[in-house]
Amino acid sequence: MGYQVKEVADLAGVSIRTLHHYDHIGLLKPSSFTEAGYRMYSDRDLERLQQILFFKELDFPLHQIKEILDDPKFDRKHALRMHRELLMKKKERLERIIETVDQTIQSMEGGIPMDKKKMFTSFSMKEIEEHQKKYSEEAKRRYGKERVEDVEKKTSRYSEEKWAAIMGRWKDIYERIAARMDRGPEDPEVQQTLEEYRQLITDNFYECTPEIFRGLGDLYVQDERFTRNIDRYGEGMARFLRDAMHVYCDRINR
Amino acid sequence: MGYQVKEVADLAGVSIRTLHHYDHIGLLKPSSFTEAGYRMYSDRDLERLQQILFFKELDFPLHQIKEILDDPKFDRKHALRMHRELLMKKKERLERIIETVDQTIQSMEGGIPMDKKKMFTSFSMKEIEEHQKKYSEEAKRRYGKERVEDVEKKTSRYSEEKWAAIMGRWKDIYERIAARMDRGPEDPEVQQTLEEYRQLITDNFYECTPEIFRGLGDLYVQDERFTRNIDRYGEGMARFLRDAMHVYCDRINR
DNA sequence: CCTTGACCCTGACGTTACGTCAGGGGTTAG
DNA sequence: CTAACCCCTGACGTAACGTCAGGGTCAAGG
Numbered sequence: 001m002g003y004q005v006k007e008v009a010d011l012a013g014v015s016i017r018t019l020h021h022y023d024h025i026g027l028l029k030p031s032s033f034t035e036a037g038y039r040m041y042s043d044r045d046l047e048r049l050q051q052i053l054f055f056k057e058l059d060f061p062l063h064q065i066k067e068i069l070d071d072p073k074f075d076r077k078h079a080l081r082m083h084r085e086l087l088m089k090k091k092e093r094l095e096r097i098i099e100t101v102d103q104t105i106q107s108m109e110g111g112i113p114m115d116k117k118k119m120f121t122s123f124s125m126k127e128i129e130e131h132q133k134k135y136s137e138e139a140k141r142r143y144g145k146e147r148v149e150d151v152e153k154k155t156s157r158y159s160e161e162k163w164a165a166i167m168g169r170w171k172d173i174y175e176r177i178a179a180r181m182d183r184g185p186e187d188p189e190v191q192q193t194l195e196e197y198r199q200l201i202t203d204n205f206y207e208c209t210p211e212i213f214r215g216l217g218d219l220y221v222q223d224e225r226f227t228r229n230i231d232r233y234g235e236g237m238a239r240f241l242r243d244a245m246h247v248y249c250d251r252i253n254r
Numbered sequence: 255m256g257y258q259v260k261e262v263a264d265l266a267g268v269s270i271r272t273l274h275h276y277d278h279i280g281l282l283k284p285s286s287f288t289e290a291g292y293r294m295y296s297d298r299d300l301e302r303l304q305q306i307l308f309f310k311e312l313d314f315p316l317h318q319i320k321e322i323l324d325d326p327k328f329d330r331k332h333a334l335r336m337h338r339e340l341l342m343k344k345k346e347r348l349e350r351i352i353e354t355v356d357q358t359i360q361s362m363e364g365g366i367p368m369d370k371k372k373m374f375t376s377f378s379m380k381e382i383e384e385h386q387k388k389y390s391e392e393a394k395r396r397y398g399k400e401r402v403e404d405v406e407k408k409t410s411r412y413s414e415e416k417w418a419a420i421m422g423r424w425k426d427i428y429e430r431i432a433a434r435m436d437r438g439p440e441d442p443e444v445q446q447t448l449e450e451y452r453q454l455i456t457d458n459f460y461e462c463t464p465e466i467f468r469g470l471g472d473l474y475v476q477d478e479r480f481t482r483n484i485d486r487y488g489e490g491m492a493r494f495l496r497d498a499m500h501v502y503c504d505r506i507n508r
Numbered sequence: 509c510c511t512t513g514a515c516c517c518t519g520a521c522g523t524t525a526c527g528t529c530a531g532g533g534g535t536t537a538g
Numbered sequence: 539c540t541a542a543c544c545c546c547t548g549a550c551g552t553a554a555c556g557t558c559a560g561g562g563t564c565a566a567g568g
Contacts, residue, residue: 006515020518021555036563038516057351062554087352094345097311101338260544274547275526290534292545316525 002032002040012049027066028052058086173197177241178233185244194248210249217245256286256294266303281320282306312340427451431495432487439498448502464503471499 009016022028023039028048030039041049048069055065173193180190198213220230220238230238263270276282277293282302284293295303302323309319427447434444455462462470474484474492484492 004515015555016516017555017557025554034516034563036516037518038563054351054355057348084352084355087348087355091345091348091352094311094341094348097308098338098341098345101308101341258544269526270545271526271528279525288534288545290545291547292534 002030002042003046005039005041008041008046008049011046012053014053022049022052022062025062025066027062027069054083058083058090169200173200174230174233174237177244178237181234181237181240185240185247190244191248191251194244198248210252213245214249217242217249256284256296257300259293259295262295262300262303265300266307268307276303276306276316279316279320281316281323308337312337312344423454427454428484428487428491431498432491435488435491435494439494439501444498445502445505448498452502464506467499468503471496471503 003011005016005019009019019028019039023030028045031042031045032040034040051069052062052065055068056062060068173196176193177190180187183190221227221242227238230241234240257265259270259273263273273282273293277284282299285296285299286294288294305323306316306319309322310316314322427450430447431444434441437444452462452467455467475481475496481492484495488494
């Protein structure tokens, strides 16, 4: 038992062509076909469609939606929470636009010209786009090359002492870098220390490729939680670290 | 004096290519060019761009935006008010989606499957699309075949007495119809009077085709300002008039 | 049994609103 | 006078479908 294309289309408020399209690109393949070749959608297919529409609402491109939904580590609940945030951003954006409309009406009634910058402030999509980038980056980072699961298994087995040793080296590395911030991100000693840092990660957690390493640097600046923690080693440390990591990765790739 | 492409792009948060595109399709042509062929945008161009972005926010296709903005009778203030409404609808839609997200999270936590219909209710774009259709239809109706300008030229030249005469007949027609509302919209006398009505419009304002006449009827119900005015001839008169006009037009087209 | 109307299918080309080069010039600060 | 940025015009590419064309399926009714 299941639903035919038209039923699904009507239920979800999309066109039949859209469903065909999603089938074609492998985003939503019906779980069964009748003998005559009719598409039959199951309840689980409907759920997936709902997910797709959620992400679409946030202007994710379809190929990215596919990646996200196909990922075995995809956590629906976590994803939904992130969605909620993004939706709220969108709502806020709309609210700002409405406000701009109101102001425009007022300025028209008063015959007063509007401030040029203010005219457009509401339209900015930057915030939303950045959020979205963060989201997909987080996903990539979370899964990296190895699965997070594996990493967690690996780490949970470490003994207390080993942990203490690792954290000690970690702290050491951070302190050494912090002490040399005034030398700039390209300072050879800083770069040398970063090599050590990457090795530490690779040895104890997961193979830290340059790409991942670079992403890690970005994360330190983009995610406040990291920024706050790192900046305790020194004002602006997170940014400096990111810059230095970029330099490091650039050099490797040549 | 004016703004270069990049300045405008940054100000409005769109790409340079977008501005080129708008120039190409005639949606937003810069009001001047430097000798070297650089686009220079004026303040008025910026205002137009703002309008464009407003409409874009409501998912109007660019060609329709062009039509609307290029129309000499385009009333910014009225347009903005309609915008506001549409934006509110969008916002409400987002709020519904957020609610659905919340419910989905809840149902996930409880392990209870969700209602299939409820799953999708929030995504429906129908309301917004209908609103949009109404909007562009109203525009078409307001301007009909001839431009309102022409109509106004035509009408403004009428002498006072002629006006009085027309309005007298108008009132007469409305009163006769109001008196026969209990007979239903198909009443021959009502239909006869409608013939007279259409002729009155054609003779004095513009060629009132059946399509326009039908649209006029719709307008009477959809636009409260008309509804209020017409209902002064009798409770429910506007609706009755629309129904009768529909019957009239249906008969003509056979 | 056969037709009719409401479904379904698969190509395949069209469309919208830009993105993204390629190739080449303009302008200004050091 | 030469970077470092700005600008231009084609022209092809892309995403997410819309819109035929041509043809099969299926349940209800005459």
